[in-house]
């Protein structure tokens with residue numbers, strides 16, 4: 166019995182360890198909120214989005230132009246995730262999305278965009294969501310049915326269990342970030358949902374904004390929105406309350422209940438991710454790292470961004486069936502009922518003191534942060550272009566062949582990677598094309614790797630035959 170309890174404790178500790186939890190995008194290069202800093206630590210963790218990742222992850226912005234992909238070409242999206250997927254200990258959901266827009270930009274510095282009209286227009290700052298979407302997030306009520314544990318939240322949807330203080334991360338809406346499918350309109354178009362919860366796939370596909378419109382209480386005029394935000398007004402999220410809403414400080418200006426059309430895209434793919442083990446940023450069993458082969462949309466867009474989120478939920482409570490009215494206990498399967506769990510202190514709250522044995526007055530404090538128990542991590546690419554194919558390449562497959570990693574050895578660059586090709590081996594059908602390109606930074610952290618320091622550089626060498634080359638090398642060493 167004792168060892169059983171110990172084992173259970175250890176699993177809990179492993180799941181909630183706050184400093185070791187991550188998702189990193191490796192192809193296309195994920196920023197993890199870096200820009201061009203030469204330090205291993207990123208300078209501005211809140212630059213553009215809330216990653217909740219380790220400060221050392223990510224790649225610097227590419228110098229000299231941007232990557233472009235041809236419409237309908239095949240791009241292997243690769244990442245590493247740290248808390249396992251398709252394993253028994255937790256629910257894992259990976260969400261892949263993209264957005265395109267003429268105003269999107271990588272920015273020019275590590276300075277975070279201010280929440281002002283001037284900030285939105287200023288090329289210095291990275292921009293992937295617009296100001297209006299952030300202000301709407303800030304002026305509207307959060308969804309008060311959501312489970313918040315013992316976190317004290319503000320009224321606005323910038324305040325969530327994972328971000329109770331409403332910390333600003335670029336123009337990302339914290340509630341939109343933490344929950345999917347989101348009930349408010351967003352500009353993110355769904356690509357795929359990889360989840361061990363296959364029973365939720367039809368729900369996800371039916372409720373994706375790709376196929377379903379959204380309704381929202383909205384100030385259509387941007388000046389009214391700015392004014393409401395300035396006055397710290399909070400507007401409701403239901404139709405009845407929206408239509409009845411009238412704040413005298415706005416002198417008769419009222420928000421309207423508006424339908425936002427769907428993105429009119431195919432429903433996202435939804436299937437099980439490959440198994441990855443816990444506390445490991447690496448490959449899937451018997452293969453390279455986790456990959457999703459994305460067939461790019463047939464559009465023409467100068468600026469697009471790819472986003473990956475990693476939702477890792479503890480098995481200790483059912484996140485989908487838990488609301489603000491729920492009482493949540495930890496390890497509750499060990500007890501006859503909830504009142505026993507309650508008496509022994511097994512309530513899900515910050516650092517609870519639990520009484521390990523029924524008849525012995527011995528308490529242990531658990532290190533639990535209720536912000537992080539059931540948690541979403543994120544990474545985003547830099548901007549890339551999607552280009553129409555030249556006439557002569559219209560109807561044949563195009564495979565993207567890229568380079569991942571940054572200068573240095575694995576210890577110097579971790580949790581980024583050493584250089585490699587993506588995919589590492591590519592076998593293509595006859596009459597296909599390969600689109601080979603890579604991008605790098607001239608400000609990688611110093612002191613890593615050989616050659617000219619602080620730069621990414623890569624080469625391609627043709628081999629006549631991989632097998633013969635290896636055999637030859639083998640003979641030399643004999």
Ligand SMILES: *[C@@H]1O[C@H](CO)[C@@H](O)[C@H](O)[C@H]1NC(C)=O
Pocket residue numbers: 283287288289
């Ligand atoms: C943009 O922001 C930078 C950094 O705050 C500032 O130096 C610059 O004057 C701003 N540019 C404009 C056009 O406002």
Ligand SMILES: *[C@@H]1O[C@H](CO)[C@@H](O)[C@H](O)[C@H]1NC(C)=O
Pocket residue numbers: 258260342343344345346474476477478483484485539541
């Ligand atoms: C993450 O999972 C929880 C359920 O555990 C769900 O309520 C939430 O919407 C999910 N968030 C995202 C971004 O997938």
Ligand SMILES: *[C@@H]1O[C@H](CO)[C@@H](O)[C@H](O)[C@H]1NC(C)=O
Pocket residue numbers: 411412413414416417
């Ligand atoms: C809304 O508020 C304005 C100003 O406070 C007031 O003049 C108006 O009669 C109100 N309208 C409704 C429908 O309550």
Ligand SMILES: *[C@@H]1O[C@H](CO)[C@@H](O)[C@H](O)[C@H]1NC(C)=O
Pocket residue numbers: 241456457458588590591592
């Ligand atoms: C992705 O594409 C590569 C190269 O064509 C292929 O080897 C691999 O099996 C594909 N993986 C998945 C998960 O579709």
Ligand SMILES: *[C@@H]1O[C@H](CO)[C@@H](O)[C@H](O)[C@H]1NC(C)=O
Pocket residue numbers: 236237463
């Ligand atoms: C992609 O779109 C272009 C322009 O609209 C069209 O000419 C072409 O046939 C489309 N290609 C495919 C494969 O759908």
Ligand SMILES: *[C@@H]1O[C@H](CO)[C@@H](O)[C@H](O)[C@H]1NC(C)=O
Pocket residue numbers: 483485486
């Ligand atoms: C909520 O709980 C019910 C009853 O246990 C279960 O059937 C259902 O699948 C749960 N819903 C989700 C989304 O997990």
Ligand SMILES: *[C@@H]1O[C@H](CO)[C@@H](O)[C@H](O)[C@H]1NC(C)=O
Pocket residue numbers: 501502503504505
């Ligand atoms: C809970 O379990 C305990 C111990 O088995 C029992 O004494 C108590 O009556 C139960 N309480 C409820 C509400 O079922």
Ligand SMILES: *[C@@H]1O[C@H](CO)[C@@H](O)[C@H](O)[C@H]1NC(C)=O
Pocket residue numbers: 526
């Ligand atoms: C358990 O021990 C603590 C500290 O020694 C004491 O304060 C507390 O009153 C004890 N509780 C019971 C139920 O005996």
